[in-house]
Amino acid sequence: MITLNNTKATVKELNGKHYSPFPEMLPNSEVLLLDEKAKIKVISHYFKHIMLTLGLDLEDDSLQGTPERVAKMYVQEIFRGLNPQNKPHITLFENKYNYKEMLVEKNITIYSYCEHHFAPIIGKAHVAYFSSGKVIGLSKINRLVQYYSKRPQVQERLTEEIAQALKEALQTEDVAVIMEATHLCVASRGVSDVSSATFTSHYSGKFQTEQTRRELFSHLQ
Ligand SMILES: Nc1nc2c(ncn2[C@@H]2O[C@H](COP(=O)(O)OP(=O)(O)OP(=O)(O)O)[C@@H](O)[C@H]2O)c(=O)[nH]1
Numbered sequence: 001m002i003t004l005n006n007t008k009a010t011v012k013e014l015n016g017k018h019y020s021p022f023p024e025m026l027p028n029s030e031v032l033l034l035d036e037k038a039k040i041k042v043i044s045h046y047f048k049h050i051m052l053t054l055g056l057d058l059e060d061d062s063l064q065g066t067p068e069r070v071a072k073m074y075v076q077e078i079f080r081g082l083n084p085q086n087k088p089h090i091t092l093f094e095n096k097y098n099y100k101e102m103l104v105e106k107n108i109t110i111y112s113y114c115e116h117h118f119a120p121i122i123g124k125a126h127v128a129y130f131s132s133g134k135v136i137g138l139s140k141i142n143r144l145v146q147y148y149s150k151r152p153q154v155q156e157r158l159t160e161e162i163a164q165a166l167k168e169a170l171q172t173e174d175v176a177v178i179m180e181a182t183h184l185c186v187a188s189r190g191v192s193d194v195s196s197a198t199f200t201s202h203y204s205g206k207f208q209t210e211q212t213r214r215e216l217f218s219h220l221q
């Protein structure tokens with residue numbers, strides 16, 4: 001039995017490569033208390049079960065480390081946006097230069113994962129805003145997009161979360177987010193359509209007017 005950080009969580013060690021019953025699920029409230037190391041331990045244990053259930057040979061030296069590799073990848077990389085401690089610190093500057101026009105940060109790489117299949121969502125985000133007196137460090141826009149992407153997502157929520165975070169950071173409603181992405185759960189399995197893409201957008205404040213949107217689209221062409 002392994003005890004994790006004083007929580008009631010216990011997991012039974014697998015007996016060699018034989019399949020054992022699933023360990024008891026942790027309630028969500030206790031999962032949140034686990035630190036990264038403990039989460040990696042629990043996820044690798046479950047992933048080992050998945051591999052064994054699929055009939056994979058965990059004695060194989062190429063597969064032996066896979067449960068821990070996957071667990072580390074989930075916790076420290078592709079789902080790191082689930083940990084609020086990883087939220088980027090946003091640097092704001094005074095708009096001393098009195099820049100009044102639209103700022104567009106385009107072609108920000110999106111690499112997210114669909115929450116239904118845990119398959120990649122790959123695409124681009126374009127973000128625009130008008131300053132309300134504060135200017136954001138450019139790279140912080142990319143970092144915010146990355147942070148919300150590193151979660152199991154649906155594209156609609158991802159678009160809204162980015163828009164909301166920018167509004168809070170910049171203290172303005174004048175924000176637009178446009179996203180175009182390919183969902184590998186649509187392309188590589190199921191309906192297997194490799195050419196379709198999904199387009200989502202959020203327009204608020206000044207971006208609700210036709211003229212401002214036209215200007216934004218002209219920058220994106
Ligand atoms: N709205 C929305 N749907 C998504 C997104 N990513 C994946 N999906 C869809 O989520 C749906 C899940 O539907 P289910 O019927 O439960 O899953 P499924 O049986 O695997 O469906 P198929 O993909 O059609 O084989 C699928 O239609 C996916 O295409 C997203 O970002 N937004």
Ligand SMILES: [Zn+2]
Binds near residue numbers: 114
């Ligand atoms: Zn999916």
